Amino acid sequence: MSKTNRPPLSLSKLAKFMKGKEGKVAAIVGTITDDVRLHDVPALKVCALRFTETARARIIKAGGECMTFDQLALSAPTGEGVVLLRGPKNSREAVKHFGAAGVPDSHAKPYVRSKGRKFEKARGRRASRGYKR
Numbered sequence: 833m834s835k836t837n838r839p840p841l842s843l844s845k846l847a848k849f850m851k852g853k854e855g856k857v858a859a860i861v862g863t864i865t866d867d868v869r870l871h872d873v874p875a876l877k878v879c880a881l882r883f884t885e886t887a888r889a890r891i892i893k894a895g896g897e898c899m900t901f902d903q904l905a906l907s908a909p910t911g912e913g914v915v916l917l918r919g920p921k922n923s924r925e926a927v928k929h930f931g932a933a934g935v936p937d938s939h940a941k942p943y944v945r946s947k948g949r950k951f952e953k954a955r956g957r958r959a960s961r962g963y964k965r
Contacts (some may be wrong), residue, residue: 838862839919843887844870846878849917857914859904866890879904879914936965 841860844867850858857877864878866886875895883891888898899907908914931940944951955962 833861836921836924838881839921839923840865841880841917841919842867842870843873843890845919846876846917847874850874850876850915853915855913857899857904857908858917859901859914860917860919862919864888864891864898 838861840863842865846858846860846864847870850856854874857879860878860880862880863882863884864880864887865884873890873894873896876891877897877899878891879899879901881901883898891898904914928941929943931938933940933942942952953961956965958964
């Protein structure tokens with residue numbers, strides 16, 4: 833599976849999505865990453881392709897469980913009590929450039945060599961430089 837379809841999910845988002853779903857297993861096709869902004873990690877049963885070292889340590893310390901998809905298939909063969917989650921797929925930098933940059937009402941980010949005064953900030957871009965489309 834391509835990296836695009838395996839977006840990482842932070843521990844704080846995981847805790848947010850699993851609120852009210854205690855006793856269920858979270859299944860994520862991707863990496864679970866640590867989030868220092870989350871102070872109290874709830875006891876979660878999580879199945880993922882990968883865990884960062886700190887994320888795994890924090891889940892286990894909170895009384896949770898980290899499992900692989902093999903272990904999930906043995907514990908819940910029908911998928912009952914499993915919540916499928918996915919990370920933010922369209923948060924990649926490349927997605928910001930999709931579309932036609934320079935076209936009116938398009939918010940596509942142009943590929944620019946630098947972000948200085950001389951680079952794509954001249955006529956047609958700003959009202960103070962002649963006109964704005």
